[in-house]
Amino acid sequence: MARGTDFFGGFKLTFKHLARPRVTVGYPGEKRPKQPRQHGRHVLNRFEDGMEKCIGCELCAGVCPANCIYVRGLDNPPDHPVSPGERYGYVYEINYLRCIHCDMCVEACPTQAITESKLFEFSFTNRSDAIYTKAELLVDDDGNPKRLPWEDWREGEAAMTGGWMRATSPAGDAAFEGVVQWSGELGYGQRAPEGGQSGRRDDAATGTKSLRRAFVRHLQPVDVPADLSGPRAAIDRLRERLASRRRGA
Amino acid sequence: MTETRTSVTVTVNGRAVEAAPGELLIDVAERAGTYIPRFCYHPRMEPVGMCRMCLVEVEGPRGATLQPACYQHVNDGMVVTTDSPKAKKAQEGVLEFLLANHPLDCPVCDKGGECPLQDQTLTHGPGETRFVEEKRHFVKPIEIGPLVLLDRERCIQCARCTRFAAEVAGDTEIAFAGRGDLIEVAPSPEHPFTSVFSGNTVQICPVGALTAKPYRFAARPWDLDQVESTCTQCAVGCRLAVQSSGDRLTRVLGVDSDPVNHGWLCDKGRFTLDAVDGHGGLSDPLDPRARITSPLVRRDGTLVEATWGEALARAAELLRAAGEADGGVGVIGGAALTNESAYAWARVAREVLGTEHVDAQYGDGLDPRRVLALPGATIDDACAARVVLTLCGDPREELPVLFLRLRGALVRPGHDLVELAVGPSALHPLATVSIPVRPGEAHRVVDALLDEGRAPADLALDDDARERARRLLGDGEGVVVVAGRTNLAEDPSVVERALTRLADALPRARFLVALRRGNVRGAIDAGLAPGLRPGRVLAAGGRDTRAQLAALREGVQRAVLVLGDLVGNVIDRPGAEAALERADVVVVTGHGGATLAHADVVLPAAVQHERAGTVTNLEGRVTAVVPKVVAPGAAWPDVAIAAELARALGADLAMDSVVEAARAYESATGYPALSVLLDSTSEGRVAGSPSAPVARRPLDPMAFPGIRSAEWVGLGESAGDRSPPPRWPTSPRPRCPRCPDATPTASR
Amino acid sequence: MNRPGVYEVEMVKNTFRDLIYDPAFGGGVPGDRPVKAFIPGGVSAPWFGPDQLDLPLGQDEVGGQGSMLRSGSVVVLDDTTCLVRAAWRITKFFSRESCGQCTPCREGSGWIERAMYRLEHGGGRVEDLELLLDLCDNIAPGLTWPPQQTTICVLGPSIPSSVHAAIEMFKGEFLAHVDKQGCPFD
Structure with missing residues (x-):
């Protein structure tokens, strides 16, 4: 006898979600902002004086689990050095057909020469385009990555390329948590350290917003973080929406 | 009365360990499974106790004191603790001191990744530095020789390089200068570091202070792949590790082979990798540095590229036509081949072409029928000999590592050198008696030396030296004669007669015959010698190289199959060119060269580091050569070329692989081949000796950095097998002769 | 000293006070001026304070x-002497x-010398005292007397004896150097 109500009961979820805001965006015309630790296409950085940071040590190639990096070093020409020190990266190639964007190369690099931008929307029509050489990877004199015809760069995707490392720190040593550990990336400026897992964090400065927080309306109740549920959180959300509307106006 | 004990008991970390008296504590502990960290200690050199890394606690009359384990000979009842807090603190302190002035440029250092200092810092060192001062600075790197770069900032003053130069090689081109923490390794101001052994200092340097110019920034250790092989640059047959990155050879390191090279290599063996890739891809076929990458056939007077089918057909046509004429074909060369290839070519010559005119030597050797029949000695025999008699060219130039071994023996008391000096020789300063020999007179000098009566006046011999030499030689007991061609201008019969006389007069003497060229002994054993069939079976005489060239010039012989570069190696070059001009010439070679100007067909062959097989060194030891890179272009291994050429001539050698060739060679001659080939990391076997192949001992990564010693790398069933290696024989260290209870011991 | 020189004295009979003060x-x-410390037998010997004059x-x-x-060369340090400087000069x-053969002596002496230089000329840190003692301990384990050594010869344990004695006896003076970031006697 309860079958009739069960029929409508099946729509309960549908009606519940009807009232919620839309999360679908009109990709690729419109893109959702990327997380600051997004792993995308690599860049090879320079020092402020234009010298290349890469010293051709091949540690990135050694650590790469996909074997997609090929590096060869050479003696720096004494009259016109390419990088500080004895050695520079003479050949630097990344095969993006193999790269899994694990960022281990970034972690291994002793000079922060290689970092990852947030660009992942790049597709090729032939295999040789997929092998990026130093000419494509190296940033220009202003520190901006070279934009290739098949790459879809959007605002902010070239910024804060090495951000995630500040949260984890070399060797995961908690003593270094929150410390900026290398010179600024040319063109991108300094970035405040992320707080790691200790709670000391400045999300506004680092651009970090947890995914769970962004998608809280679409989570199962058990997955909602404690500080985001209940009437208190509803008031917060309302305030936030008002604030953003005011900003928009 | 001194009691000579055969073994003592030492307690290492509470465990009793048996040791030979006088053994070094560091070796005893390592054998018992306790690894004591070290930098300056090298098992092939005298200990100095400089780096102090191996400090351990030794119980003594004044309580436990810290003693360097590398400098401490074991005594009975010695109690040693290697892991006490005191020993640990001392080791960590020493490591911290070493790191104080060591720059942290590991990412650009060629040693980074295989560096004993890195490894030990990880295992025994402090995590962070307490040194806040500025480190020591020097100009880096400086060229101290044509092949070696010195970075003094990285040096940890372990004195391995200077000790090697002074102690092992006998050079004084590098030494320490300065004092205190400003002490530095300095090249001699007059002489650059041009020693032919300079590369060894790079290999044994425990940090990146000495780096090799050819390997500079060529690769990082972790992308090197490695096989163990044998050097074929000369007839000593040093064992080596061949390393490549991708398909490009990058580096060669010496492997410690007990009976042969003790880990040392000469610079020729270590740095001649350019030859394999044709010096970066040279392609002119007349350039001896270039590689031949495709078959060439002469059409209308010029060599043009051809397919293998065309080239083999043309070669077969020429050889068959000449073979049908009387005495028409001969084979010259083959000393650079593996035993299997030489055997395949010997069978092609004798069975398919039906000729006895085969000779692997280019007229610069000795008649193998005479000299290889003398009672043979091994390198170890020569080093253990009471008296070494040399009648050969300068061994440092011709057989460098044999020189190192002989020098190592002769500097110890109880070994005398009688030198029949045919010219300046690096062994001369070590000679007890040196008797000058003028060209062409060696046999007369030997006669005069062995005869009691007066020497012929025209030889101008010193009677006193003659008398001393005769006394030393006695009846030949404990005498090893190192014999080789002394002079290319004189007739080889001069030395052959001298050796025959020595063998007659000294019945108990043994002979180490040092023929020139890499695998000449193997080629002769395999049958590439006139009058010697495979297995050195005497046969009706054929023509040797000189006779063949004469026959070609006279038109008696019509065609010649050349294995290698004939014109570039023969003494009478115009004569050889004139001979080849008249003949049909088929050349099988990996490299270009002047011979190709006269070639009708050129068949490209794989060279060293591209082919598998076995080689035989001057003492008859058979070891494996293992391919590391792929042969360029259409080059084939010699075994395949021989088999296919035979097929084109209508015969089947039944050798379609190296393994089949090795099996056929082994069963036909009785010399070891297949067993060695399949156990390519072993130290090999001397033909005729009953001992089974001996696996080489695991290498101490501190003594031989860069070689992944724990792995079993090579061909055959043992490749990749990580099971524990078979036990290697342990023999005690040579004792200090000045110690009272010194007992003669076998050399390690 | 009013009368520096070489004197022949009978062993045991005389005291250091005799040697220093006897006309x-x-x-x-x-x-x-009062004696602050004295070195009884050459600069490789540990120091004595005024209480050991007799x-x-x-x-x-x-x-x-x-x-x-040992050598019998007595060095007397009065109260105008900076003991940090004295120890630094001896270490220098x-x-x-040092001949440079073995590591602890070669690197240790240079390191201690540079750390002492830093203390004396500004740039000293409180933790340097602990560091110096630990470096001394790495050359002469336990800092006992007669010394043990990690070096080949006895020049090694000679290096830390003055630094060790100076820190043990005059820690306050070292701390004053750290506080002032320089030498208070200048």
């Missing part, structure tokens, strides 16, 4: 107090004197 020998300290001049007597008479001598 026949040293003749006292110039300006009658020790007899004998090998066993001095050895029993944790130093040595040893670091130049």
Whole structure:
């Protein structure tokens, strides 16, 4: 006898979600902002004086689990050095057909020469385009990555390329948590350290917003973080929406 | 009365360990499974106790004191603790001191990744530095020789390089200068570091202070792949590790082979990798540095590229036509081949072409029928000999590592050198008696030396030296004669007669015959010698190289199959060119060269580091050569070329692989081949000796950095097998002769 | 000293006080300034304070107090002397004197010398005292007397003896150097 109500009961979820805001965006015309630790296409950085940071040590190639990096070093020409020190990266190639964007190369690099931008929307029509050489990877004199015809760069995707490392720190040593550990990336400026897992964090400065927080309306109740549920959180959300509307106006 | 004990008991970390008296504590502990960290200690050199890394606690009359384990000979009842807090603190302190002035440029250092200092810092060192001062600075790197770069900032003053130069090689081109923490390794101001052994200092340097110019920034250790092989640059047959990155050879390191090279290599063996890739891809076929990458056939007077089918057909046509004429074909060369290839070519010559005119030597050797029949000695025999008699060219130039071994023996008391000096020789300063020999007179000098009566006046011999030499030689007991061609201008019969006389007069003497060229002994054993069939079976005489060239010039012989570069190696070059001009010439070679100007067909062959097989060194030891890179272009291994050429001539050698060739060679001659080939990391076997192949001992990564010693790398069933290696024989260290209870011991 | 020189004295019978103050020998300290410390037997010996002035001049007597008479060259340091500077100068001598063969002496003497230089000339840190003692301990384990050594020869344990003694006896003066970031005697 309860079958009739069960029929409508099946729509309960549908009606519940009807009232919620839309999360679908009109990709690729419109893109959702990327997380600051997004792993995308690599860049090879320079020092402020234009010298290349890469010293051709091949540690990135050694650590790469996909074997997609090929590096060869050479003696720096004494009259016109390419990088500080004895050695520079003479050949630097990344095969993006193999790269899994694990960022281990970034972690291994002793000079922060290689970092990852947030660009992942790049597709090729032939295999040789997929092998990026130093000419494509190296940033220009202003520190901006070279934009290739098949790459879809959007605002902010070239910024804060090495951000995630500040949260984890070399060797995961908690003593270094929150410390900026290398010179600024040319063109991108300094970035405040992320707080790691200790709670000391400045999300506004680092651009970090947890995914769970962004998608809280679409989570199962058990997955909602404690500080985001209940009437208190509803008031917060309302305030936030008002604030953003005011900003928009 | 001194009691000579055969073994003592030492307690290492509470465990009793048996040791030979006088053994070094560091070796005893390592054998018992306790690894004591070290930098300056090298098992092939005298200990100095400089780096102090191996400090351990030794119980003594004044309580436990810290003693360097590398400098401490074991005594009975010695109690040693290697892991006490005191020993640990001392080791960590020493490591911290070493790191104080060591720059942290590991990412650009060629040693980074295989560096004993890195490894030990990880295992025994402090995590962070307490040194806040500025480190020591020097100009880096400086060229101290044509092949070696010195970075003094990285040096940890372990004195391995200077000790090697002074102690092992006998050079004084590098030494320490300065004092205190400003002490530095300095090249001699007059002489650059041009020693032919300079590369060894790079290999044994425990940090990146000495780096090799050819390997500079060529690769990082972790992308090197490695096989163990044998050097074929000369007839000593040093064992080596061949390393490549991708398909490009990058580096060669010496492997410690007990009976042969003790880990040392000469610079020729270590740095001649350019030859394999044709010096970066040279392609002119007349350039001896270039590689031949495709078959060439002469059409209308010029060599043009051809397919293998065309080239083999043309070669077969020429050889068959000449073979049908009387005495028409001969084979010259083959000393650079593996035993299997030489055997395949010997069978092609004798069975398919039906000729006895085969000779692997280019007229610069000795008649193998005479000299290889003398009672043979091994390198170890020569080093253990009471008296070494040399009648050969300068061994440092011709057989460098044999020189190192002989020098190592002769500097110890109880070994005398009688030198029949045919010219300046690096062994001369070590000679007890040196008797000058003028060209062409060696046999007369030997006669005069062995005869009691007066020497012929025209030889101008010193009677006193003659008398001393005769006394030393006695009846030949404990005498090893190192014999080789002394002079290319004189007739080889001069030395052959001298050796025959020595063998007659000294019945108990043994002979180490040092023929020139890499695998000449193997080629002769395999049958590439006139009058010697495979297995050195005497046969009706054929023509040797000189006779063949004469026959070609006279038109008696019509065609010649050349294995290698004939014109570039023969003494009478115009004569050889004139001979080849008249003949049909088929050349099988990996490299270009002047011979190709006269070639009708050129068949490209794989060279060293591209082919598998076995080689035989001057003492008859058979070891494996293992391919590391792929042969360029259409080059084939010699075994395949021989088999296919035979097929084109209508015969089947039944050798379609190296393994089949090795099996056929082994069963036909009785010399070891297949067993060695399949156990390519072993130290090999001397033909005729009953001992089974001996696996080489695991290498101490501190003594031989860069070689992944724990792995079993090579061909055959043992490749990749990580099971524990078979036990290697342990023999005690040579004792200090000045110690009272010194007992003669076998050399390690 | 009022009368520096070489004097022949009978062993054991005389004391250090005799040697320093007797008009026949040293003749006292110039300006009658108090003795702050003295080195009983060459710069490789650990230092003594004024309370040990009455020790007899004998090998066993001095050895029993944790130093040595050996060369018998007595160095007297009065209260105008900066002991950090004195220890630094002695260490500098040893670091130049080291032959450079074994690691603890070669690197240790240079390191201690540079750390002492830093303390004396500004740039010293409180933790340097602990560091110096630990470096000394790495050259002469336990810092005992007679010393043990990690070096080949006994030049090694000579290096830390003055630094060790100076820190043990005059820690306050070291801390004053750290506080002032320079030498208070300048």
